[in-house]
Amino acid sequence: MYKIAKENLSALFQLIADNQELYLPVKTAGQTNFGVWSKDADVDLDTLKTVKSAKDAFFPQSEGLYTVRKDGKKMSIEPESLKEQDFVVFGMKACDVKGVEVLDKVFLSDPVDTFYAARRDHGTIVAFACHEPEETCFCKVFGVDAANPASDVAVWTVGEELYWKALTKKGEALTETVKELFTDDADGEAAVEAEKENIHKIVEKLPYMNLSLEGWNGDALSEKFDSPIWEELYKPCLACGTCTFVCPTCQCYDIKDYTAGSSVSRYRCWDSCMYSDFTMMAHGNNRTSQMQRFRQRFMHKLVYYPANNDGMYSCVGCGRCVEKCPQALNIVKVVKAFQNQGGEK
Numbered sequence: 001m002y003k004i005a006k007e008n009l010s011a012l013f014q015l016i017a018d019n020q021e022l023y024l025p026v027k028t029a030g031q032t033n034f035g036v037w038s039k040d041a042d043v044d045l046d047t048l049k050t051v052k053s054a055k056d057a058f059f060p061q062s063e064g065l066y067t068v069r070k071d072g073k074k075m076s077i078e079p080e081s082l083k084e085q086d087f088v089v090f091g092m093k094a095c096d097v098k099g100v101e102v103l104d105k106v107f108l109s110d111p112v113d114t115f116y117a118a119r120r121d122h123g124t125i126v127a128f129a130c131h132e133p134e135e136t137c138f139c140k141v142f143g144v145d146a147a148n149p150a151s152d153v154a155v156w157t158v159g160e161e162l163y164w165k166a167l168t169k170k171g172e173a174l175t176e177t178v179k180e181l182f183t184d185d186a187d188g189e190a191a192v193e194a195e196k197e198n199i200h201k202i203v204e205k206l207p208y209m210n211l212s213l214e215g216w217n218g219d220a221l222s223e224k225f226d227s228p229i230w231e232e233l234y235k236p237c238l239a240c241g242t243c244t245f246v247c248p249t250c251q252c253y254d255i256k257d258y259t260a261g262s263s264v265s266r267y268r269c270w271d272s273c274m275y276s277d278f279t280m281m282a283h284g285n286n287r288t289s290q291m292q293r294f295r296q297r298f299m300h301k302l303v304y305y306p307a308n309n310d311g312m313y314s315c316v317g318c319g320r321c322v323e324k325c326p327q328a329l330n331i332v333k334v335v336k337a338f339q340n341q342g343g344e345k
């Protein structure tokens with residue numbers, strides 16, 4: 001197994017960035033999010049969860065689609081180019097990698113989203129095992145192993161060393177370009193196995209890891225949809241949309257235009273099912289109350305999505321909504337409320 005000392009990471013970043021774009025967790029104004037690496041970037045690999053997931057690397061918060069130009073009586077349409085340059089997303093965690101799998105089922109199904117597909121083709125994911133999962137994590141509930149990210153390259157942190165293992169052809173190709181910085185460690189497997197065991201021990205002690213999803217699946221539609229529990233649960237919701245913007249699996253977007261003199265550009269940007277004008281149509285909106293919008297978010301993650309995707313849930317237990325909702329509403333609270341039939345929350 002290959003390893004590299006943490007003190008040599010800058011050289012690794014430089015070598016990767018010599019050949020392709022490199023996205024990794026960067027601290028700006030006290031907040032850590034994925035950003036493009038530069039020599040001056042304040043790289044932060046110690047923070048377990050970035051505020052937003054690395055979803056932007058494949059599905060940016062805002063991206064141009066095409067521009068319509070008018071020249072006299074002639075009109076022309078210029079599509080935005082698809083991603084053509086290879087890039088690396090370094091430092092994702094197992095839950096967020098699973099989040100990409102959730103997005104794949106939406107954007108790579110027929111009709112394929114070509115913008116997303118191009119990014120997936122050109123992106124290589126280097127993900128870290130979670131050295132110390134936190135209290136808000138419940139990835140195991142959704143079948144995610146925090147110690148074994150299903151990425152192109154998996155990395156384990158052991159003391160001042162990082163152990164590196166390519167898991168896919170993309171991962172092997174990336175490894176070839178940087179392996180001059182690695183040393184081969186015959187004892188690496190044992191060190192990594194010990195690290196995995198430690199991670200699993202921490203995971204077993206976390207408060208939400210044994211959350212039961214019994215009763216939640218694609219067959220639970222009417223029973224859950226018509227439950228009076230939603231009427232109580234939704235009330236504190238401010239409709240701020242924070243939960244959807246930090247979520248690695250939320251995939252809704254809006255399409256908007258802006259004008260610049262003789263041209264009109266069309267772009268798409270993330271939207272939130274928590275907003276009152278979400279999917280507004282000429283006749284109005286199908287969901288006319290915040291209760292309906294709140295219910296939609298959780299029904300989609302726990303019932304509609306699994307019904308359409310072989311039982312796979314559209315939540316990966318990253319816990320960001322647990323941390324970030326200003327009103328302490330989150331998917332754990334919803335699942336527990338149904339377990340307790342609206343009693344203790």
Ligand code: SF4
Pocket residue numbers: 236237238239240241242243244274324325326327328329330
């Ligand atoms: S973050 Fe909380 S308050 Fe804001 S929309 Fe989501 S559930 Fe509602």
Ligand code: SF4
Pocket residue numbers: 243246247248249250301314315316317318319320321322331
């Ligand atoms: S619903 Fe919450 S816990 Fe689940 S993936 Fe989204 S932000 Fe993470």
